[in-house]
Amino acid sequence: MSDSASPASDPHASDEPVMEQEGIVENISLDDFNPTGTLAVAGMYFLLLLVLYVLLYFVEFAGRDVNIIG
């Protein structure tokens, strides 16, 4: 996974700030990053899974009458 070209350079020991790359406007800590959109999408996905599972179980499976009851 490491892209380091030279085996001598340790990427963790580098003092060079990563922030000097282009396009980065602001450096924030992990806790300040709030991906609410991702949370909403993940929540909807969980909800969809739950609804589909309930439909699958109660309609497609339990609803097919003549079941094994013992």
Next chain:
Amino acid sequence: MHIHRFEKIWIGLSLFLIACFIGIVMYGFAVLDLKVPGIEESETVDPLTLHETEFAMPGTRQVGDNKYEVYMVARQFLFMPGTGQPLVLPEGAEVKFHVTSPDVLHGLHLAGTNVNVTVVPGQVSKFTTRFSEPGEYGMICHEYCGPAHHTMEGLIKVVPKSEFDSQYLVDASR
């Protein structure tokens, strides 16, 4: 280890989802009484001496008020009873099936329903079911059992309770 609070939320959601999946299946098992054919009362039988057991007279026996037991033999390539003449059962009754095979592996599936068992030579597959409506249910073998496997089928005919009488029962008092 530091975990971001959003990650905690979706880890929690995942666990909740798994709990829901398990809870729904447990609800079906405990409240809706949906079971799978199990080995709770496993019973073996010698396939060579079926004629000395209850399976010598396959058919329906009444064992209680609105309770019946069906002894069925699945063999190449028919169900006894079921193939040729339909197996007639009363609507709404609790019916316990005992199915075995004297030759090879067979399957028993009632098409369009959740009744589905594997029939293993030497073992008695047991399951209890209830037909809540009159009608006809096709039975098929779903385990390849030989060259005519595809022709192995039968019929269960469920009739209203008033039309069901002793002519559909076998006399087991031998």
